Amino acid sequence: MADEASAERTPGFKVGEKKTLDEYQKLDQEDEALNRWKASLGLATGESISDPNDSRMCIIKSLALEVVGRSDITIDLSQPGALETLKAKPFTIKEGCQYQMKAVFVVQHQVLSGLKYVQVTKRKGIRVSKDQEMIGSYPPSTKDKPVYEKKFSIEEAPSGMLARGHYEAISRFMDDDDHTHLEFTWSFDITKDW
Known part of the structure; x- marks a missing residue:
C-alpha cells in the first residue's frame, strides 16, 4: 500500500542523474548559454x-x-x-x-x-x-x-x-x-x- 502523503508522479517523467556541484561547474564549460544558466543558479561562483x-x-x-x-x-x-x-x-x-x-x-x-x-x-x-x-x-x-x-x-x-x-x-x-x-x-x- 502506498504512503498517502507521498508525492504524485507525472507519467513518463524520469529523474535526471545526480551531479555534484563540481560536476555541474565543469559541465560543458565552453557552452555560453549553459554558463549563463549556471551563473543564474549561483553554480558558477562556488560561494556555497x-x-x-x-x-x-x-x-x-x-x-x-x-x-x-x-x-x-x-x-x-x-x-x-x-x-x-x-x-x-x-x-x-x-x-x-x-x-x-x-x-x-x-x-x-x-x-x-x-x-x-x-x-x-x-x-x-x-x-x-x-x-x-x-x-x-x-x-x-x-x-x-x-x-x-x-x-x-x-x-x-x-x-x-x-x-x-x-x-x-x-x-x-x-x-x-x-x-x-x-x-x-x-x-x-x-x-x-x-
Whole structure:
C-alpha cells in the first residue's frame, strides 16, 4: 500500500542523474548559454555557505500562514519544540477566507531537485484532501542568497456549517528522489469568526 502523503508522479517523467556541484561547474564549460544558466543558479561562483557539520540538504527554517488583513502566523522551526507546538496548538482559520502559506528554507551541499510540499488533511480520521505544491529546484544557498522563500498558491478555506470543525494534517517536504526533508503533523480549526 502506498504512503498517502507521498508525492504524485507525472507519467513518463524520469529523474535526471545526480551531479555534484563540481560536476555541474565543469559541465560543458565552453557552452555560453549553459554558463549563463549556471551563473543564474549561483553554480558558477562556488560561494556555497553549506555547513560541513550538518549533513541535511534542505533545512526548512520557518513556515507562515498569511491572510490578507491579519498578522502572519509564523512558526520558527529552528526553535526547540516547534513541531510539537504545531501539533498541540491548532491554527484558527476563518471559513471562506483566502490564505497563503510561505516556507523559508536553506539548501546545502548540492543542487536540490524538485522540492515539493505534500499535505494530507483529515477530519475525524477520514481524508478530506491531498494537496501538492511544487516548490522547485535550487542550488546551495550562498552569501548573496542565504535563504530561499516560496509562497504557495492562494487557497480558500471551506465554508458552511459542515465545513467548520477540527482538522488534522500531515505535511511533508520532499524532493524528486523521494527524500523527505521534513515531515510533521499539525492541526487547524475552521471557525465562523476569527
